[in-house]
Amino acid sequence: MTTSTSVQDAVEAETQRIGRDLWAQLERRRPTVFERRWWLDHILEWAMADESIKVQMFRFVDVLPMLRTHESVARHLQEYFNEVRGHLPWAAQLGLDISQPNSLLGKALALNARTNARKMAERFIAGSKVEEVLKSVSRLRKQGLAFTLDLLGEAVISEPEADAYQQAYLDLITGLAPQTNAWPESRQLDRDEAGWIPRCNVSLKLSALCSHFKPIDPEGSAKAVKERLRPILRAAREHDAYVHVDMEHYAYKDLTLEIFKQVFMEDEFRDWPDCGIVIQAYLPEAGDDLQGLLEWVKERGTPIWIRLVKGAYWDYETVVAEYRGWPCPVYLEKWQSDDNFERQTQFLFENAKWLRPALGSHNLRSLAHGMAWAKQLDVPEGSWEIQMLYGMAEEQQLLFSEMGYRVRVYTPFGELIPGMAYLVRRLLENTSNDSFLRHAYDTSVNVEDLFRKPADVGAMQAAGT
Numbered sequence: 020m021t022t023s024t025s026v027q028d029a030v031e032a033e034t035q036r037i038g039r040d041l042w043a044q045l046e047r048r049r050p051t052v053f054e055r056r057w058w059l060d061h062i063l064e065w066a067m068a069d070e071s072i073k074v075q076m077f078r079f080v081d082v083l084p085m086l087r088t089h090e091s092v093a094r095h096l097q098e099y100f101n102e103v104r105g106h107l108p109w110a111a112q113l114g115l116d117i118s119q120p121n122s123l124l125g126k127a128l129a130l131n132a133r134t135n136a137r138k139m140a141e142r143f144i145a146g147s148k149v150e151e152v153l154k155s156v157s158r159l160r161k162q163g164l165a166f167t168l169d170l171l172g173e174a175v176i177s178e179p180e181a182d183a184y185q186q187a188y189l190d191l192i193t194g195l196a197p198q199t200n201a202w203p204e205s206r207q208l209d210r211d212e213a214g215w216i217p218r219c220n221v222s223l224k225l226s227a228l229c230s231h232f233k234p235i236d237p238e239g240s241a242k243a244v245k246e247r248l249r250p251i252l253r254a255a256r257e258h259d260a261y262v263h264v265d266m267e268h269y270a271y272k273d274l275t276l277e278i279f280k281q282v283f284m285e286d287e288f289r290d291w292p293d294c295g296i297v298i299q300a301y302l303p304e305a306g307d308d309l310q311g312l313l314e315w316v317k318e319r320g321t322p323i324w325i326r327l328v329k330g331a332y333w334d335y336e337t338v339v340a341e342y343r344g345w346p347c348p349v350y351l352e353k354w355q356s357d358d359n360f361e362r363q364t365q366f367l368f369e370n371a372k373w374l375r376p377a378l379g380s381h382n383l384r385s386l387a388h389g390m391a392w393a394k395q396l397d398v399p400e401g402s403w404e405i406q407m408l409y410g411m412a413e414e415q416q417l418l419f420s421e422m423g424y425r426v427r428v429y430t431p432f433g434e435l436i437p438g439m440a441y442l443v444r445r446l447l448e449n450t451s452n453d454s455f456l457r458h459a460y461d462t463s464v465n466v467e468d469l470f471r472k473p474a475d476v477g478a479m480q481a482a483g484t
């Protein structure tokens with residue numbers, strides 16, 4: 020659908036108005052030094068300001084769960100951080116100097132490092148047992164936030180691991196849904212104009228449901244995945260729960276979309292609306308994939324949800340493409356991903372009856388633009404939602420909820436060791452030079468720059484301004 024320039028201009032003007040209003044409201048709500056969040060933000064900020072410390076910190080966080088003794092933790096701390104000692108504050112240098120790995124001081128240093136890493140992980144991971152998870156999602160509910168739960172895990176490489184992944188979701192749905200279904204109703208979180216919205220919402224990765232998820236064997240992979248997926252879908256239907264399929268690396272995208280379409284077209288699931296999939300705007304192919312899903316969903320006859328995100332594997336995709344000498348599947352400029360996110364947002368709102376929009380972003384410009392399109396096309400508040408990650412942009416989550424939007428928090432749960440890869444991805448995202456959140460926390464930031472239309476950012480870059 021082509022849109023007239025006057026409509027585009029009106030949406031842009033509204034985006035600017037909403038964006039600046041959101042910014043002004045957030046300015047008044049920043050955490051203070053008395054809050055734990057302030058300290059976590061500032062520790063992260065300090066550690067990430069220096070590229071060399073950041074690299075050592077990632078190496079350390081990555082290896083930490085495998086270190087069994089205080090002595091080995093202290094030894095790794097010294098090994099990694101001695102390489103960048105000149106960049107550390109004096110107190111940290113002193114700590115490295117005077118503590119021997121097997122001394123009392125070395126052990127204290129190791130204990131401290133472990134506790135801090137655990138706190139950092141707790142900020143992004145909701146717990147490892149169903150009871151801990153229930154506590155976390157109940158807390159979110161009290162704050163006016165909905166949730167989707169995701170089990171953290173390493174790559175599944177054996178059939179017992181795929182069975183365990185399936186069982187964890189079955190346990191989660193059957194254990195949690197009866198409890199969340201008993202919560203008192205919240206109109207904002209539990210209903211839209213089409214009716215009831217399931218409270219117990221889970222997100223899963225298809226590649227974890229089989230030990231050989233291989234694009235070169237689409238039929239074999241699809242068969243194995245569907246066999247483990249169907250019981251999860253049946254349990255979800257039976258318990259009024261919702262199932263969302265996450266998107267992984269580019270190499271898995273087409274197979275993931277294909278399996279999704281096959282299973283949700285089966286007679287048993289064809290009339291079930293409580294499901295959805297992710298589309299990544301950092302892929303130039305996102306528009307074609309959404310068009311394909313629109314045609315498919317019309318044939319299906321029952322709508323699905325689309326979580327639109329930019330994509331979490333940018334570093335991985337660019338490094339792998341360069342290493343193998345393949346064309347890079349993702350955009351190379353940040354403004355291009357932002358711009359595509361906005362184009363696909365418009366597409367979703369224009370087709371919201373079939374592809375129900377869930378905007379997964381912490382970028383205020385991207386979200387303000389979505390709000391402007393919802394208003395332009397009269398899409399009611401309850402029939403689309405905003406999704407954000409657990410532990411990220413918490414003031415924004417609360418603000419949007421107070422404004423009446425349904426905000427769903429993507430809440431990972433699981434053990435710390437398999438969770439470390441997730442943690443490192445979140446740290447990378449939080450601290451990359453191009454990240455919206457990093458700019459938003461920079462006190463010298465210019466609001467004009469923060470809300471500039473992505474295409475204008477591209478034009479300015481091309482002109483070298």
Ligand SMILES: Cc1cc2nc3c(=O)[nH]c(=O)nc-3n(C[C@H](O)[C@H](O)[C@H](O)COP(=O)(O)OP(=O)(O)OC[C@H]3O[C@@H](n4cnc5c(N)ncnc54)[C@H](O)[C@@H]3O)c2cc1C
Nearest residue numbers: 265266328329330331351352353356379380381382454455
């Ligand atoms: C609820 C929720 C669920 C999610 N589920 C998934 C999922 O299933 N699969 C998935 O892949 N991701 C997922 N993500 C992560 C998401 O893709 C983004 O990585 C993350 O949200 C950061 O994007 P942003 O819009 O919040 O921030 P922004 O700072 O505006 O955008 C950062 C993003 O821009 C892109 N980018 C950065 N640098 C460049 C560059 N030089 N050129 C081009 N693009 C660049 C990257 O995608 C990066 O993540 C999810 C996010 C949320 C909030």
